[in-house]
Amino acid sequence: MQPLDDARRAQAPCSIVVLTYNRAATVLETLGKLVALEEPWPIVVVDNGSTDGTADQIAARFPDVAIVRAPRNYGAAGRNFGVASIDTPYVAFCDDDTAWLPGSVGRAVDVLQRYPSVGVVAAHVVVGPTRRDDTACEPMATSTLPSDGLPGPALLGFMAGACVARTRAFTEAGGYRRDLFIGGEESVLALDLVDAGWRIVYCREVVTHHNPSPVRDVKQRRALLARNEMLSAWLRLPLDLAWRVTGRAIRAMAEQGVLAEALPAALVRLPRALLRRHTVQPTTVALWRQMDADRQRRRAIPTLSIG
Structure with a gap:
């Protein structure tokens, strides 16, 4: 070539x-x-x-x-x-x-x-x-x-x-x-x-x-995802949604066995996130609520297993 x-x-x-x-x-x-x-x-x-x-x-x-x-x-x-x-x-x-x-x-x-x-x-x-x-x-x-x-x-x-x-x-x-x-x-x-x-x-x-690399730490990745979901909410969403996402993130940390790693990492970064907090406009919040409702509906749909 x-x-x-x-x-x-x-x-x-x-x-x-x-x-x-x-x-x-x-x-x-x-x-x-x-x-x-x-x-x-x-x-x-x-x-x-x-x-x-x-x-x-x-x-x-x-x-x-x-x-x-x-x-x-x-x-x-x-x-x-x-x-x-x-x-x-x-x-x-x-x-x-x-x-x-x-x-x-x-x-x-x-x-x-x-x-x-x-x-x-x-x-x-x-x-x-x-x-x-x-x-x-x-x-x-x-x-x-x-x-x-x-x-x-x-x-x-x-x-x-x-x-x-x-x-x-x-x-x-x-x-x-x-x-x-x-x-x-x-x-x-x-x-x-x-x-x-x-x-x-x-x-x-x-x-x-x-083509997923074999060089990856799955547990660490889960902890980072849960931590950042919580921090992102506090950076941009109104208080009611930030608290809602925080509850979900903590439950996810516990279910995935990463609570001990993810929660302290989130809490130590939270003060800085609050200092840089900027809530998005109501129209964007409305889109987030709609997206979140779609996500919750998908999770509520039961799946069929074969075998």
Whole structure:
């Protein structure tokens, strides 16, 4: 395969930003898939202070890939450095274990160009060698939020490593917060985007493949998700909803066996969250209530087991 020439890259309307931390083998495999797309998307990898030689291995294997070397692990906020380094109007995000399927970034760019109110295109995610649908796809596809005039269901969230954003919208909303680190880090950003008038839309034709890395701590991930659900509520939601989410988060921590880790971590960060608290507008709160009601209805539907 011939490398893409600089002129085609300079004309590309979208860049791909990949976030990685201490997963050299995984990110090298992902980059192999991305450069094989034969589409003119400039690729930027943000190395979140890896200690396994990730950045040097990328530079040796993929000299055309730009590398942003963060001095330490900033979690999801590392993506902000990647966005700051690009000059394209759109940005497609990848984790180090997700890769866009051919044509998908182009389809997302087309949506963003044709619908100026759309700030984020949320992708359809397929998982593993069988490419089964991610469990998050069905709730996105069946969202009941008002979607008149949009090319797909409207959302109040997205998956950080499986979306294409309007660079201006991302930057003006402030990107990802360092204090949430990682795990449900999209919640506050999604609320801020919608509160500023941007729309988030799910497009099934925009597809990314998630091949979960074996280098992951599932228990830690659950603790971070529960902690950040609680903190995000206090950062942006009115008091009644913040207390409601807090109760749910604590119950989830207990059920998942992460209460001892997650609750102290949330409480120690709560004073700072309260100092930076900014409640979203009533229209955005109404959308959150509708989204939450949909989520509770789905959980209430009994499932049938076979066997």
